[in-house]
Amino acid sequence: MGHKPFRITILLVVALWAAPNSASAQAEAPTPPASFDTFLQELWPDAQARGISRATFDNAFAGLTPDARVIAATQKQPEYGKPIGAYVNSIASNARIATGKQRAAQWADTLTAVEQKFAVDRWVILGIWGIETSFGDYKDRWDVICSLATLAQARFRHPYFRTELLVALEMVQKGHVAREQMMGSWAGAMGQPQFMPSNFFEYAVDFSGDGRIDIWSNVPDVLASIAN
Numbered sequence: 001m002g003h004k005p006f007r008i009t010i011l012l013v014v015a016l017w018a019a020p021n022s023a024s025a026q027a028e029a030p031t032p033p034a035s036f037d038t039f040l041q042e043l044w045p046d047a048q049a050r051g052i053s054r055a056t057f058d059n060a061f062a063g064l065t066p067d068a069r070v071i072a073a074t075q076k077q078p079e080y081g082k083p084i085g086a087y088v089n090s091i092a093s094n095a096r097i098a099t100g101k102q103r104a105a106q107w108a109d110t111l112t113a114v115e116q117k118f119a120v121d122r123w124v125i126l127g128i129w130g131i132e133t134s135f136g137d138y139k140d141r142w143d144v145i146c147s148l149a150t151l152a153q154a155r156f157r158h159p160y161f162r163t164e165l166l167v168a169l170e171m172v173q174k175g176h177v178a179r180e181q182m183m184g185s186w187a188g189a190m191g192q193p194q195f196m197p198s199n200f201f202e203y204a205v206d207f208s209g210d211g212r213i214d215i216w217s218n219v220p221d222v223l224a225s226i227a228n
Contacts, residue, residue, distance in 0.1 A: 036066055039153040043165070052169045060145050060169055060179055070142075070150040073186040091131060100126050103135045110220050114207065118227035125226050132194040136222070140183035140190065144168055144197075148188045164188055167197035176200070176213060183216075191215030192222040203228045 040061055047057050082090075104111065104126055111122040129135050148168055151161035168188065172179050184190035188197065193215055195204060204213045207224030214221050 036064075036149075036153055039149075043152075043162070047166055047169055050166055050170055052166075052173050056169065056173045056179075060172060061149065064146055064149060066150040066153055067143075067146050070147050070186050071154060071156075074151070074156055096130055096134065099135055099137075100130050103129070107219060107223065110207075110223055114220075114223050114227050117207075117224065120227040125223055128226050129192065129222065132189075133192045136192045136217075136219070140185065140216070142184055142186050142188075144182045144184040144188050144190055145172075145179070147184070147186055148197075151187065161188070164197050167201065171197055171200060177216075181216075192219075193226045195225070 044057060048054075104122065111125065114120070114125065115122055126135075145165070145168055148161055148165035151157070152165045155162075165188075168182065171177055172182065182190070185194060189195065190197070190200065191214075193199075193204075195215060200213075200215065204215050204221070204225045205228050206213045206221060208214075208218050208220040210218070213225075215225055
């Protein structure tokens, strides 16, 4: 199969992904409250109501302080820093298309099973996978709890990031991921599909059948979760 199906998928996903974000680009500047300690004191009752233990809560925020780099990132969206043609060409590059074709061949059997289960075309799945993390080659490097807490404390797009922070604590509480392994993007998107915590509970699935959901390193779980 040539480049066209994969390139079209990449372009379609870029269009669908960029459209809702364009309205929120350059959003309101965050306005932090008096202190991070005050924020945590106000957060605890809501966390407790969601079944978060005091031990999980305290461990999650131990030694944590707001990350100024996260606040800076809210004012600099990479997809709006260059002409759309240049941005799309960088996303739908020949190198990424070639890698996508390799992954399509490598995971052909899994993709067939995922298509049969979820009725989603493999090229759409591969397009999303490629855009989000270059088929898993891009590694998460931000502390999700820290990022979400920074955004929530700053009341950035409130109450969205505050809610995502609480859901992230639920993920830790329920054993889906260890606190120290909860890495993601500056805005809290995690794993190869770049799911926010709420997306994890809504869409992530154990497709490999190993008894746990792993969107960080288990490719069958990643592909099925994207399709779902």
